[in-house]
Amino acid sequence: MAAVIETRGLVKRFGSVTALDGLDLSVEEGEVHGFLGPNGAGKSTTIRILLGLLRSDSGTARVLGKDPWADSTEIHRHLAYVPGDVTLWPNLTGGEVIDLLGRLRGGLDPTRRADLIERFELDPTKKGRSYSKGNRQKVALVAALSGDVPLLILDEPTAGLDPLMERVFQDELRARRAQGLTVLLSSHILSEVERAAERVSIVRAGRIVDSGTLADLRHLTRTQVAATVAEPLAPQRLRELPGVHDVAVDGDRVTFSVDTGHIGAAIAVLDRAGLTTLTSTPPSLEDLFLAHYDEAAAGR
Amino acid sequence: MSAYTGTGQLLRLAWRRDRLLIPVTVATLTALSVGSAQATMALYPTDQAAVEGLGGILSNPAVSAMYGPVVVNRGGLSVFKTVMLGAVFLGILTHALVRRHTRVEEEEGRFELIGAGVVGRRAPLTAAVVLALLTSIVTAALSVAGLAALGLAPAGSVAFGVTWLIAGVVMTGVAALAAQLTTSARAASGLGLGTLGAIFLVRAVGDTQANAGVLSWISPLGWVGQVRPYGANRLWVLALALALLAGCLGVAFALLQRRDLGSGLLPARPGRATAAASLRSPLALAWRVDRATILGWSVTYAVLAVVVGNLVKSIADMADQPQVAEMLRKLGGTAGLLTDIYFATELRFCAAGGAAAGIVLAVRLATEERVGRTEPLLAAAVSRPRLYVARLLLALALPTLLMTVVGLVAGLVAAAADVAGPSPLELTLAAWATLPAVWLLIGVGFAAYGLGQRWTAPVGWAALTVALVLGEFGPLLELPGWLVGLSPLDHLSQLPGGSFAAGPAIAMTVLAAVLAAGGAAAFRSRDIG
Numbered sequence A: 001m002a003a004v005i006e007t008r009g010l011v012k013r014f015g016s017v018t019a020l021d022g023l024d025l026s027v028e029e030g031e032v033h034g035f036l037g038p039n040g041a042g043k044s045t046t047i048r049i050l051l052g053l054l055r056s057d058s059g060t061a062r063v064l065g066k067d068p069w070a071d072s073t074e075i076h077r078h079l080a081y082v083p084g085d086v087t088l089w090p091n092l093t094g095g096e097v098i099d100l101l102g103r104l105r106g107g108l109d110p111t112r113r114a115d116l117i118e119r120f121e122l123d124p125t126k127k128g129r130s131y132s133k134g135n136r137q138k139v140a141l142v143a144a145l146s147g148d149v150p151l152l153i154l155d156e157p158t159a160g161l162d163p164l165m166e167r168v169f170q171d172e173l174r175a176r177r178a179q180g181l182t183v184l185l186s187s188h189i190l191s192e193v194e195r196a197a198e199r200v201s202i203v204r205a206g207r208i209v210d211s212g213t214l215a216d217l218r219h220l221t222r223t224q225v226a227a228t229v230a231e232p233l234a235p236q237r238l239r240e241l242p243g244v245h246d247v248a249v250d251g252d253r254v255t256f257s258v259d260t261g262h263i264g265a266a267i268a269v270l271d272r273a274g275l276t277t278l279t280s281t282p283p284s285l286e287d288l289f290l291a292h293y294d295e296a297a298a299g300r
Numbered sequence B: 001m002s003a004y005t006g007t008g009q010l011l012r013l014a015w016r017r018d019r020l021l022i023p024v025t026v027a028t029l030t031a032l033s034v035g036s037a038q039a040t041m042a043l044y045p046t047d048q049a050a051v052e053g054l055g056g057i058l059s060n061p062a063v064s065a066m067y068g069p070v071v072v073n074r075g076g077l078s079v080f081k082t083v084m085l086g087a088v089f090l091g092i093l094t095h096a097l098v099r100r101h102t103r104v105e106e107e108e109g110r111f112e113l114i115g116a117g118v119v120g121r122r123a124p125l126t127a128a129v130v131l132a133l134l135t136s137i138v139t140a141a142l143s144v145a146g147l148a149a150l151g152l153a154p155a156g157s158v159a160f161g162v163t164w165l166i167a168g169v170v171m172t173g174v175a176a177l178a179a180q181l182t183t184s185a186r187a188a189s190g191l192g193l194g195t196l197g198a199i200f201l202v203r204a205v206g207d208t209q210a211n212a213g214v215l216s217w218i219s220p221l222g223w224v225g226q227v228r229p230y231g232a233n234r235l236w237v238l239a240l241a242l243a244l245l246a247g248c249l250g251v252a253f254a255l256l257q258r259r260d261l262g263s264g265l266l267p268a269r270p271g272r273a274t275a276a277a278s279l280r281s282p283l284a285l286a287w288r289v290d291r292a293t294i295l296g297w298s299v300t301y302a303v304l305a306v307v308v309g310n311l312v313k314s315i316a317d318m319a320d321q322p323q324v325a326e327m328l329r330k331l332g333g334t335a336g337l338l339t340d341i342y343f344a345t346e347l348r349f350c351a352a353g354g355a356a357a358g359i360v361l362a363v364r365l366a367t368e369e370r371v372g373r374t375e376p377l378l379a380a381a382v383s384r385p386r387l388y389v390a391r392l393l394l395a396l397a398l399p400t401l402l403m404t405v406v407g408l409v410a411g412l413v414a415a416a417a418d419v420a421g422p423s424p425l426e427l428t429l430a431a432w433a434t435l436p437a438v439w440l441l442i443g444v445g446f447a448a449y450g451l452g453q454r455w456t457a458p459v460g461w462a463a464l465t466v467a468l469v470l471g472e473f474g475p476l477l478e479l480p481g482w483l484v485g486l487s488p489l490d491h492l493s494q495l496p497g498g499s500f501a502a503g504p505a506i507a508m509t510v511l512a513a514v515l516a517a518g519g520a521a522a523f524r525s526r527d528i529g
């Protein structure tokens, strides 16, 4: 599969601040790619370079096979963008903004526009200044999703949406992915990414620190196990197994965490001690994320 | 917590943000009043010399229309230019200060951040008003001290200070009220500066009537003239301004109490659910967003043109006065010469206003980028040159339209008055002859935008102010020729009446094009935001 977005060694400085420090990102055709990272990590900066709004100091970027700085107009005919903080023209209505942005991109699908406005419960006759934050966001979402483009770049698109509207967005994303759309989705809402994305990249201090499918990433982390056993179990029996950590035995209750690859051996030990109940919690994206964030905090 | 809690902190914050703008403007205004008075006094060492040298030429309606009534003695003549022009400048400054720290803050959402803290409901408006009033008082006080130090009568110098104070006080009130009445910073400045323009016109008409017409007393800018520094020294006129301020603030605070944050008095009406078929290009968007401004300027200029055209009658009548007839004979001209000079002067000021209109549009473009409205356009398939050129075309076309309106309408009105003077066609051509200088100033604004959105407003407005100050005061202050020559307004042909100097016009047009193109190139290669 071809990479729709590909960056190599992207560097961007703002005065003395290094926002991007050799960022390598790759988004493949037809995938929803989660783009995660703490505040100020460089997500929006990356996206704005991909849109040709900022010029990188070094490194290369390719979007749909073209250079986003040199060929931005050509590329933009084939993508739609939703910024994290939408500002509308105070005296234009939401409907006018949707039409304008669609036309400037090269057209939008009126049926899809009407359908989205209905599902997002958006009033298109209001003036820009009278929309709430969530409704401004909806205007940008409808404008982006009404088009017929193969690539969506979304920078925290659901910031300010209520849970119901977020679900509408998720449904729409799923439907569009089924049609082969590629999406770069920057977000702080992990459940959203977890539900929608096949692959994620985690950015920290301007570099990608982890990238892969959710399964890949989980592989590197630990599963929490809580069990009850019929016979007394010496903690040592578990501790001596490779990949098992934080063992605690309290009467018949046993808890520990285990590297995802070593879970089988640990369960076998429990089984020999007369396993009666077992809960195992795979690491959530949140755990993954927090692990990386903690490193960031420790590294500072 | 009282409604005023936090005013002091907000005042400090406002000062922190304006600590460059305020001192520079205050120093410039003081330098103008004191410098031009000093120059006049050096030229005319005695009262008699001043009256003989200037009194005759200056006591005429054309001068009064522009500068207000002239007090004919050495003191009055030393400040005749600065009274009204300085008052208008100071009025624009205080208006800008109040608007900037009220409506703009609210629109860009920073009020909410502050409003959620320990800040009373009335604190932001109070802080803005106090800042504007302090600025006016300091400016006036510095000029009073400077003029008195030159040896002018203290009472008259205080009266001079009062003229400026009146303008600062009135425009503070107007801006405070406009900020509450409107729903956007843009509308607030339209209303505020529109009021300033209107009271200037009313005053101009009033001041050209014999014996201070009633119109001079209706217009707060007319009050400025009625103080008559170094003449009647009517300090009490300040009380009128203070009363007006109190009235404006009373209404403004009452409105503030009733309306919601971010809203105005009138609820926003729903609009169309789909865009008009024509809304499909950056130019169409610019027109859609700025059309109210464009219409506002056009209507203002049409009214201005009627006033300018009407005044020609009083100008022509003056040719019969012995003093003026004597002067005309010396210059080898007729009554037609007098009206030509009158129109040429008015057109210069109209041209400066036209440049201001274009710079307003350039600054708009910068604001759009700053608040994040340029990004979605560029992220759609709009190229940067296309966006830039659309705005540039509109900004160049607007003053072109305005000058056409002024030339044509004033010409037609003057023709109807049946006095010796230029025909409508001649006057329209004369108005067009100012356009290269106008375009050049707008080109400076766009070049600054090309370098970065944050430079647009300071560079654009500074260019216009410097051009006006050099053109208007340069010769009086005996500044070196090359310095005065930096002002595009210095290179305008003396039209109507004189001959069209093609050289400077072509040079300025080419320079404007170079600046605009340079701005486009810079805009292409810089970061957005």
Ligand SMILES: Nc1ncnc2c1ncn2[C@@H]1O[C@H](COP(=O)(O)OP(=O)(O)OP(=O)(O)O)[C@@H](O)[C@H]1O
Binding pocket: A014, A017, A018, A019, A037, A038, A039, A040, A041, A042, A043, A044, A045, A046, B529
């Ligand atoms: N125009 C700018 N001028 C100076 N510094 C900037 C500018 N834009 C971004 N930065 C800096 O670059 C870094 C990356 O910012 P960026 O907006 O890309 O972060 P982000 O990952 O999108 O964060 P968030 O999750 O808060 O949106 C930050 O340190 C920020 O302060």
Ligand SMILES: [Mg+2]
Binding pocket: A043, A044, A045, A084, A155
């Ligand atoms: Mg961001």
